[in-house]
Amino acid sequence: MRSFLSPVLALLWKDVVLELRTKDIVVSVLLFSLLVIVIFNFAIDPTPQRVAVVAPGILWVAFIFGGVLGLTRSFALEKEHGNLQGLLLTPVGRDAIFFGKMLGIFVFMSVVEAITYPIFAVMFNLSLTVVPELIPVALLATLGIATVGTVFSAMAVNTRSREVMLPLLFLPVVIPVIVGAVEATGVVIRGEGGSDLVRWIPLLAAFDAVFLVVCPFAFNMVVEE
Amino acid sequence: MSTFTESPAAPSEVRPRAPAIEIKGLTKSFGRTPVLRNLDLQIRWNEVLTVLGPNGSGKTTLIKILATLTKPDSGDIHIAGLDVARSGQGVRRLIGVVTHDPLMYDDLTAYENLRFTARMFGLDRHGERIEAVAERMGVAARLHQRVGTLSHGLKKRFSIAKALLPDPYILLMDEPESGLDQEALAILEDIVSNGFGRAHTVLMTTHNLERGLALGHRTAILVGGRIAYEGTLEVDGASTVRDAYFEYVGRYTGANPT
Numbered sequence: 001m002r003s004f005l006s007p008v009l010a011l012l013w014k015d016v017v018l019e020l021r022t023k024d025i026v027v028s029v030l031l032f033s034l035l036v037i038v039i040f041n042f043a044i045d046p047t048p049q050r051v052a053v054v055a056p057g058i059l060w061v062a063f064i065f066g067g068v069l070g071l072t073r074s075f076a077l078e079k080e081h082g083n084l085q086g087l088l089l090t091p092v093g094r095d096a097i098f099f100g101k102m103l104g105i106f107v108f109m110s111v112v113e114a115i116t117y118p119i120f121a122v123m124f125n126l127s128l129t130v131v132p133e134l135i136p137v138a139l140l141a142t143l144g145i146a147t148v149g150t151v152f153s154a155m156a157v158n159t160r161s162r163e164v165m166l167p168l169l170f171l172p173v174v175i176p177v178i179v180g181a182v183e184a185t186g187v188v189i190r191g192e193g194g195s196d197l198v199r200w201i202p203l204l205a206a207f208d209a210v211f212l213v214v215c216p217f218a219f220n221m222v223v224e225e
Numbered sequence: 226m227s228t229f230t231e232s233p234a235a236p237s238e239v240r241p242r243a244p245a246i247e248i249k250g251l252t253k254s255f256g257r258t259p260v261l262r263n264l265d266l267q268i269r270w271n272e273v274l275t276v277l278g279p280n281g282s283g284k285t286t287l288i289k290i291l292a293t294l295t296k297p298d299s300g301d302i303h304i305a306g307l308d309v310a311r312s313g314q315g316v317r318r319l320i321g322v323v324t325h326d327p328l329m330y331d332d333l334t335a336y337e338n339l340r341f342t343a344r345m346f347g348l349d350r351h352g353e354r355i356e357a358v359a360e361r362m363g364v365a366a367r368l369h370q371r372v373g374t375l376s377h378g379l380k381k382r383f384s385i386a387k388a389l390l391p392d393p394y395i396l397l398m399d400e401p402e403s404g405l406d407q408e409a410l411a412i413l414e415d416i417v418s419n420g421f422g423r424a425h426t427v428l429m430t431t432h433n434l435e436r437g438l439a440l441g442h443r444t445a446i447l448v449g450g451r452i453a454y455e456g457t458l459e460v461d462g463a464s465t466v467r468d469a470y471f472e473y474v475g476r477y478t479g480a481n482p483t
Contacts (some may be wrong), residue, residue, distance in 0.1 A: 017337065
């Protein structure tokens with residue numbers, strides 16, 4: 001277990017240190033997510049009735065499209081100067097490389113979501129008291145997005161038009177997670193909670209479980225020339 | 226130059242009598258373009274093989290296949306008795322690889338890059354090891370400088386230090402001399418000739434005929450994905466190897482052999 005965890009944590013450490021120095025991913029994803037929220041705030045008249053219906057969708061549109069930017073950048077960094085080859089030359093399983101990269105994306109997206117939601121709540125006049133209920137929804141959805149996104153960003157980075165290819169490949173596959181996240185967030189924001197939330201959270205967890213099993217194998221095939 | 230023996234440096238976890246590198250019938254194409262054609266090659270422990278050849282002859286592809294970065298279309302490849310296709314992780318534990326690219330992150334310091342590599346290889350006491358390889362490559366004073374601020378030559382020195390860091394048994398070096406100054410070239414030649422740590426077996430590609438002759442126990446000339454010539458300086462003599470180089474490489478590139 002230690003031999004698996006050690007390279008995973010080393011990769012996470014490397015990505016966090018690089019991000020603290022360059023601020024490439026978190027800043028660009030955060031700014032993009034905030035811009036989406038501001039645009040929607042102007043585009044619709046945010047009455048309480050309308051907000052209750054559209055706010056979850058707006059929030060996850062901001063997160064998912066911001067996440068695509070972060071995913072593109074995460075593997076572009078590995079492509080520069082052949083660093084992905086450097087990773088593949090180490091005697092660790094490709095699955096350890098997958099989980100190391102996936103955890104980095106998960107952490108960066110979680111940071112962006114933690115900063116974005118309070119601003120979103122203020123702009124759309126939503127309560128901050130729902131945050132504890134939103135946390136498991138956000139964590140499960142972000143885990144699914146990061147897991148699928150890691151495979152497709154590794155695939156897209158080798159294509160000529162990776163900025164276009166990544167969303168085209170990634171978004172259709174991650175739709176079940178987005179639907180689950182939007183529905184569960186809606187339940188929390190409208191204060192319905194209870195059985196409705198209990199229905200969506202296991203569904204998100206099930207998608208994550210499937211992706212966590214399938215994606216490391218897919219990643220292995222993607223990075224082999 | 227060290228003399229080669231049966232397998233004194235062979236790691237205990239692999240077949241002790243197996244050659245360091247054994248390639249049989251290696252074929253690789255990219256699309257419809259054949260790059261390596263039915264290539265056979267063997268390297269003994271403690272042997273230095275220099276591979277010469279013009280651009281596009283398949284030298285880099287050969288190194289990438291041995292380094293488990295690229296899959297061959299067909300052929301059997303064993304490193305220290307381990308099947309490269311099936312035991313990639315085991316093979317990567319035994320080899321140090323120098324490629325054209327430095328394989329380092331610009332926004333980390335050289336020390337941080339090497340520490341990251343050490344952690345990926347699960348090395349103990351990596352601080353001492355990092356100091357040792359940086360000292361050997363003459364870059365200890367630059368360890369705490371960000372890689373992005375280093376010159377191409379210094380990056381290349383660190384990339385060789387990185388290949389040496391896990392104390393590999395076999396060095397696979399793809400034109401390692403490019404970008405190196407005279408001091409670094411002398412260090413590289415000393416490492417290839419006398420070894421460093423456990424690394425006394427080397428497969429090195431180069432465009433420099435004289436360096437290839439000086440460093441290699443054996444020289445192979447790769448042309449169009451095939452070994453056009455394979456011989457030793459001791460048996461064939463320098464003029465025969467030079468003639469072969471000019472015949473195959475000169476003819477292939479259209480250069481004047483005289």
